[in-house]
Amino acid sequence: MKWHPLPAFKPTLLLLAAVLVTGGPLARRSAAMSVVAPSFSTLVARAEQIVRVQATAVNSRWDPAGPGQVIHTYIQFQVLRTLKGAPQATITLRLLGGQVGGTGMVIPDMPAFDVGATYILFIAQNGRAFCPLVGVLHGSYRVVADAATGTERVARANGEPLRAVADVILPIEASAPPAGSVVAALQRDEFENAITQEIGHAAP
Numbered sequence: 001m002k003w004h005p006l007p008a009f010k011p012t013l014l015l016l017a018a019v020l021v022t023g024g025p026l027a028r029r030s031a032a033m034s035v036v037a038p039s040f041s042t043l044v045a046r047a048e049q050i051v052r053v054q055a056t057a058v059n060s061r062w063d064p065a066g067p068g069q070v071i072h073t074y075i076q077f078q079v080l081r082t083l084k085g086a087p088q089a090t091i092t093l094r095l096l097g098g099q100v101g102g103t104g105m106v107i108p109d110m111p112a113f114d115v116g117a118t119y120i121l122f123i124a125q126n127g128r129a130f131c132p133l134v135g136v137l138h139g140s141y142r143v144v145a146d147a148a149t150g151t152e153r154v155a156r157a158n159g160e161p162l163r164a165v166a167d168v169i170l171p172i173e174a175s176a177p178p179a180g181s182v183v184a185a186l187q188r189d190e191f192e193n194a195i196t197q198e199i200g201h202a203a204p
Contacts, residue, residue: 035135035137035138036135037135037168037172038135038138038168038169039168039169040165040166040169041198042134043122043135043138043168044084044122044195044198045202046124047085047124047134047139048084048085048123048124048126049082049084049085049086049122049123049124050082050083050121050122050123051077051081051083051085051091051121051123052079052081052118052119052120052188052192053077053080053091053118053121054078054116054117054119055075055076055113055114055115055116055117055118055119056076056078056090057115058073058074058075058113059076060072060073060074060099061074061098061100070096071096071097071098071099071100071104071105072094072095072096072097072098073094073096073097073098074092074095075092075095075113076091076092077090077092077093077119077121078090079091080118081192083120083192083195083199084199085123091123093121093132094126094127095111096130107130107131110131111131111136111139111140111157113140117143118142118143118152120188120195121133121139122134122135124139135168137157138169140157141154141155141156141157141191142154142155142156143188144182144185146182146183148183151187152188152189153182153183153185153186153187153188154185154187155182155185156168157172158173158174160172160173160181161181161182161183161184161185162191163184163185164186165186165191165194
């Protein structure tokens with residue numbers, strides 16, 4: 001397998017390491033992205049759109065980028081509820097990186113999405129930024145049903161429970177949480193109500 005460094009990307013407030021992998025599947029990278037974690041109020045304020053969505057398709061392709069090409073991944077979502085921004089039936093997000101055939105472009109700590117899963121997303125600069133989520137991993141929350149009760153609760157991008165809205169600013173560790181820990185998380189309605197209240201407080 002050959003590793004080909006790509007030209008450096010230097011988005012504001014981020015240090016991004018991108019590596020092109022050829023001749024094999026995507027490899028895990030130990031390097032991490034440096035992100036300034038937003039507070040809950042900043043997360044809501046900076047988002048152009050806040051939506052609850054269900055992922056319907058994930059596709060990657062080569063796109064022109066200056067004199068060369070880069071891989072982007074496009075995630076299609078059905079919009080279930082719009083909390084901020086103009087209502088849309090569907091949304092497609094563009095993220096830098098992905099895999100096309102035997103070539104993969106690895107972006108450390110880029111959010112991942114599973115077809116069929118439901119998320120609450122804080123979106124900004126879609127189609128312009130390398131990651132269209134406020135705070136990268138801090139802008140994606142998976143909605144998970146409690147196996148015992150069916151109650152929908154909110155998990156952070158690494159699967160750990162979001163216990164309070166103030167916790168969105170906490171570091172997101174790579175390690176997965178223990179099974180069943182989602183019962184400690186906020187209910188989906190509690191999280192969405194907090195978002196709409198924050199939007200109302202910020203309104204002129």
